[in-house]
Amino acid sequence: MQRRAPDPDDPTNLMKEDGVSVCSQMWIENFREPDRIVTNLTSYIRRFELWVLAYQKVYADETGTYIPRSAIQKSALEDLLTLRNAVLDDRFKWGARLQFFIKSPRDKTDYESLSKRKIKAILTTTQPAPFQDKIVQEVLFMILEPIYESRFSQKSYAFRPGRNAHTVLRVIRRNFAGYLWYIKGDLSTVLDGMKVGLVINALMRDVRDKKVIDLVKSALVTPVITSRVDEGEKKKKTKRKYQKKRVLAEDEPKPDPYWLESFFGFAPEEAEKHPKWGHCGILSPLLANICLDELDRWMERKIKEFYRPSKSDVIWNSPEGEAEQGNTSWPEFVPTSGPDKTRKMDYVRYGGHILIGIRGPRADAATLRKQLIEFVDQRYMLKLDNESLPIEHITKGIMFLDHVLCRRVVYPTLRYTATGGKIISEKGVGTLLSVTASLKQCIKQFRKLNFLKGDRDPDPQPCFRMFHATQAHTNAQMNKFLLAMVEWYRYADNRKKIVNFCSYIIRGSLAKLYAAKYKLRSRAKVYKIGARNLGRPLKEKKGQSPDYQNLLRMGLVESIDGLLFTRMSLVPEADYTPFPGNWRPDHEKALIEYIRLDDPKTLEEQRSCIREQGLVSPQDYVSMLVWNYKRNAIAMDQLSLVKSGGTNIQNDQQLLSSSNHENYEDKTKEEEESEGLHVARI
Numbered sequence: 001m002q003r004r005a006p007d008p009d010d011p012t013n014l015m016k017e018d019g020v021s022v023c024s025q026m027w028i029e030n031f032r033e034p035d036r037i038v039t040n041l042t043s044y045i046r047r048f049e050l051w052v053l054a055y056q057k058v059y060a061d062e063t064g065t066y067i068p069r070s071a072i073q074k075s076a077l078e079d080l081l082t083l084r085n086a087v088l089d090d091r092f093k094w095g096a097r098l099q100f101f102i103k104s105p106r107d108k109t110d111y112e113s114l115s116k117r118k119i120k121a122i123l124t125t126t127q128p129a130p131f132q133d134k135i136v137q138e139v140l141f142m143i144l145e146p147i148y149e150s151r152f153s154q155k156s157y158a159f160r161p162g163r164n165a166h167t168v169l170r171v172i173r174r175n176f177a178g179y180l181w182y183i184k185g186d187l188s189t190v191l192d193g194m195k196v197g198l199v200i201n202a203l204m205r206d207v208r209d210k211k212v213i214d215l216v217k218s219a220l221v222t223p224v225i226t227s228r229v230d231e232g233e234k235k236k237k238t239k240r241k242y243q244k245k246r247v248l249a250e251d252e253p254k255p256d257p258y259w260l261e262s263f264f265g266f267a268p269e270e271a272e273k274h275p276k277w278g279h280c281g282i283l284s285p286l287l288a289n290i291c292l293d294e295l296d297r298w299m300e301r302k303i304k305e306f307y308r309p310s311k312s313d314v315i316w317n318s319p320e321g322e323a324e325q326g327n328t329s330w331p332e333f334v335p336t337s338g339p340d341k342t343r344k345m346d347y348v349r350y351g352g353h354i355l356i357g358i359r360g361p362r363a364d365a366a367t368l369r370k371q372l373i374e375f376v377d378q379r380y381m382l383k384l385d386n387e388s389l390p391i392e393h394i395t396k397g398i399m400f401l402d403h404v405l406c407r408r409v410v411y412p413t414l415r416y417t418a419t420g421g422k423i424i425s426e427k428g429v430g431t432l433l434s435v436t437a438s439l440k441q442c443i444k445q446f447r448k449l450n451f452l453k454g455d456r457d458p459d460p461q462p463c464f465r466m467f468h469a470t471q472a473h474t475n476a477q478m479n480k481f482l483l484a485m486v487e488w489y490r491y492a493d494n495r496k497k498i499v500n501f502c503s504y505i506i507r508g509s510l511a512k513l514y515a516a517k518y519k520l521r522s523r524a525k526v527y528k529i530g531a532r533n534l535g536r537p538l539k540e541k542k543g544q545s546p547d548y549q550n551l552l553r554m555g556l557v558e559s560i561d562g563l564l565f566t567r568m569s570l571v572p573e574a575d576y577t578p579f580p581g582n583w584r585p586d587h588e589k590a591l592i593e594y595i596r597l598d599d600p601k602t603l604e605e606q607r608s609c610i611r612e613q614g615l616v617s618p619q620d621y622v623s624m625l626v627w628n629y630k631r632n633a634i635a636m637d638q639l640s641l642v643k644s645g646g647t648n649i650q651n652d653q654q655l656l657s658s659s660n661h662e663n664y665e666d667k668t669k670e671e672e673e674s675e676g677l678h679v680a681r682i
Contacts, residue, residue: 011048011077019053027146031591034150041209044143051084054138058131062104083132094222094279096130097122104131125227129281137281140215145286147206152289153296158351159285162585165271165401168350169435169491170579172405175346177433179357181365182398185389188352190380191275191288196220198380202291219279258465259481266445266488268402270353292349298375299347302368308343355400365391402441403492408432437492442501451509460508462516471538472560478506482564486572495574503565507534514538535562
């Protein structure tokens with residue numbers, strides 16, 4: 001029997017490893033050498049495991065269900081291999097409308113039998129991104145993300161794994177205490193699009209692979225076909241009052257529920273804009289961070305140049321400026337006494353929005369603003385002025401991510417031990433950095449979602465979107481929305497107040513909805529029947545009916561959960577968990593720890609440390625046990641080894657020397673006997 005040679009065109013023979021393990025190896029390599037220039041990425045594009053992993057991710061986004069690798073059909077794998085070969089042979093084109101190497105599992109259209117009118121409509125109207133484009137974007141993203149995540153500045157927090165708006169708020173609470181002047185800048189026009197040359201130059205600082213550069217460049221250059229809807233069609237659409245309910249297909253994912261859609265409407269201004277550059281898709285946020293990383297590095301150099309410690313200042317007087325500040329129980333406490341102050345500056349960037357805190361005179365802030373305007377003009381061709389980069393004092397309140405940064409003056413009692421052991425208590429003056437949720441912004445967002453009207457005296461409005469839903473379903477949706485709001489305002493000082501206000505608006509909106517739905521005329525009657533949390537069932541018709549508890553026990557009615565956080569005492573406190581200065585996401589910590597343990601130098605350092613301290617490693621201990629058992633047929637435990645200490649070494653030497661001496665004597669006796677026998681024979 002002769003074995004058949006593996007078919008190189010069979011996609012199953014190309015899947016030698018798991019795609020996740022290939023991605024993990026890329027992350028480890030790039031975090032091990034973060035400063036190297038990457039030249040050979042085409043070898044990763046050839047890895048079919050990455051294409052299969054990209055297909056699984058895009059398939060899950062399209063259909064809403066995850067497909068394991070073993071369940072992918074062979075025809076889909078063959079089409080996927082064809083797509084990979086087309087990318088490698090430069091036959092792939094972005095934004096194809098009629099000719100596809102691989103089609104979406106939801107796309108059942110036969111493009112060969114389409115009429116000319118339908119073909120023209122497909123070629124001239126706005127269409128979603130093709131399925132094959134998303135797969136190529138996903139492969140490029142998996143290759144480029146580990147390269148740049150190991151290089152990005154620790155000052156940027158948007159569009160990056162393990163970092164979010166909460167991370168920014170915690171960094172501000174810890175590092176921005178004591179800053180008097182703030183510069184808030186809006187560079188979000190960069191997210192709308194940049195010149196292709198600037199993007200490619202930023203990309204080529206670290207990546208020199210022609211295939212990857214050409215793919216990204218063609219995705220940026222290829223025009224996106226969009227169509228405008230005529231005004232007559234718009235009027236026709238608005239005239240139609242009642243729309244038929246659309247039935248979802250079997251493999252079509254469900255749309256976002258109402259509570260999630262409402263919560264997305266609460267997105268702050270800094271998080272509203274999401275970059276979409278050409279046909280780059282999910283690559284757009286990564287490319288935006290690559291371009292803006294030069295600004296982050298420039299600001300890091302300015303922070304080092306600006307720092308001037310003062311010996312008379314009680315904080316920030318170390319040369320590096322990394323000493324712990326203030327009181328350990330109040331991380332944001334900054335003493336204000338002392339004639340001379342340390343000059344210090346810090347900076348964060350969330351997407352296209354930046355925030356700079358400065359401790360020093362206002363003239364220094366004005367100088368920095370002028371330099372920043374010149375840098376942005378040179379690097380990004382973006383014209384900024386003083387109005388787009390305002391300098392504000394902390395006393396006015398700084399709005400960032402719908403939270404207000406303000407200062408509270410406190411007078412704590414400072415106790416210290418003087419010479420002679422005498423304890424002295426003095427009144428000190430200091431400030432606390434307060435991060436509070438903006439009630440004004442909260443009202444604005446609720447008004448945008450049609451939950452209320454009015455500013456000074458907000459009045460809840462009925463949410464008629466839930467008119468046809470049951471009371472149990474409506475309450476469950478609003479409870480999920482309230483839980484999301486509680487988590488969003490987790491680090492706000494006024495968390496109880498702001499969440500209680502949200503609960504009041506939602507409860508009033510539902511009460512008005514139920515009053516209109518069940519014809520109860522007023523909110524008071526709704527609260528009288530349904531209780532404060534609207535957890536009791538509301539009856540549309542009067543008359544006696546079986547007890548609700550009996551119906552619930554029999555399973556004839558749906559259980560109704562009351563609304564959460566109807567009282568301020570039920571709202572959890574703000575989270576003041578200390579935030580470490582050298583914070584990193586968990587996945588980066590795991591990578592750095594793995595690289596450190598995989599380094600041979602770490603093992604040598606551990607062995608030398610064990611030798612210096614006179615300890616025994618587990619491997620040496622096991623080998624000693626085995627050797628002692630073979631030599632003496634006695635299993636010695638660890639306690640006897642520790643107690644005997646150095647005597648074991650002497651005993652071992654004696655045993656070895658005695659055994660060598662006995663062997664030597666045996667050898668001499670044998671030689672003498674052999675010589676005697678030889679003489680006798682002669």
